[in-house]
Every structure is written in C-alpha cells, then in structure tokens.
Amino acid sequence: MKQPKELKVKPIKNGTVIDHITANKSLNVLKILNLPNSESNLTIAMNVQSSNLDRKDILKIENRELAPNEVDQIALISPNSTINIIRDYEVVDKAKIGLLNEINGLLKCSNPNCITNTNEPVENKFYVINKEPVTLRCHYCERLMEEHEIESQF
Numbered sequence: 001m002k003q004p005k006e007l008k009v010k011p012i013k014n015g016t017v018i019d020h021i022t023a024n025k026s027l028n029v030l031k032i033l034n035l036p037n038s039e040s041n042l043t044i045a046m047n048v049q050s051s052n053l054d055r056k057d058i059l060k061i062e063n064r065e066l067a068p069n070e071v072d073q074i075a076l077i078s079p080n081s082t083i084n085i086i087r088d089y090e091v092v093d094k095a096k097i098g099l100l101n102e103i104n105g106l107l108k109c110s111n112p113n114c115i116t117n118t119n120e121p122v123e124n125k126f127y128v129i130n131k132e133p134v135t136l137r138c139h140y141c142e143r144l145m146e147e148h149e150i151e152s153q154f
Helices: 026-032 068-077 147-151
Strands: 015-022 042-050 054-062 082-087 090-096 102-104 125-131 134-138
Touching: 015 026, 015 068, 026 042, 026 054, 026 068, 068 147, 134 147
Parallel strands: none
Antiparallel strands: 015 054, 015 082, 042 054, 082 090, 102 125, 125 134
C-alpha cells in the first residue's frame, strides 16, 4: 500500500503563530491585522482537523508580533485562540487569548442613536455578556451586539 507524502509547513524564524482560530475565521483575523497589506510572509491553514476543536484555522506571520489591541480584537471573533511568539525558530512565549470582561474603544455600537455615534467625545464601551457565542452590551444605550454584528466591523 502506497503511503502519502507528509506535507510540512516551513517553520518561521521570527514572528507569531496564531493557533486554534475558530474554523473559517482566519480571514477575519487577517483583516484585523491589516494583512496581507504588509511585508510579512503568511502561512494560512483553514478548516484543518484538530484534536481539541474538531476544526480550526492557523496563521503564521513572519517578522511580526501583535499589539495588545490586535489581540483584544482577535479575542472578539475567536476567543479560544492561542498566540505563539517565535524567535530564532523557538517558541519563546505561548498564551491563550482571553476575552476581556469589558471592551473599550475597539468597536462601534450598532445603534445609530447611541451617544457614541454622535459628535460627542465619548469612547465606546461594551460589557461581555456571553463568551460563546460572543455577545456584548453597550455601556451607554444597552444595545446587545451579537457575533455577526461584531465580525462585520472587521
């Protein structure tokens, strides 16, 4: 019986690997990170089998580490992801993304009449009501935002 060749993805020397992205959400993560509009080399694996999640996506981004606000945004669309920082081909830091209980300044309220959607100098503020699926409540108008409304902003 013929054995299939094992395909391997080239390791990155320096950069970030985002693993355990909710299946088929990696393109949203690319938007958040403004990729591929940069010089970084990317490897994208979508809808691959996972022992923990059934299916997942994976992103490898060479020569780029994520800013805290980028990690917070990723948590909104894929709260179970993990971030691996790679330096000189070694994982130097591994962290599970955590969805904060309060989200400030990252999203726009979906209520057009909310004070945050006027000319008032008010920063958006949301409370996490549910983490799976993600549901947020606006601090000012109390409008609930569901996962699809959140994703549409990225």
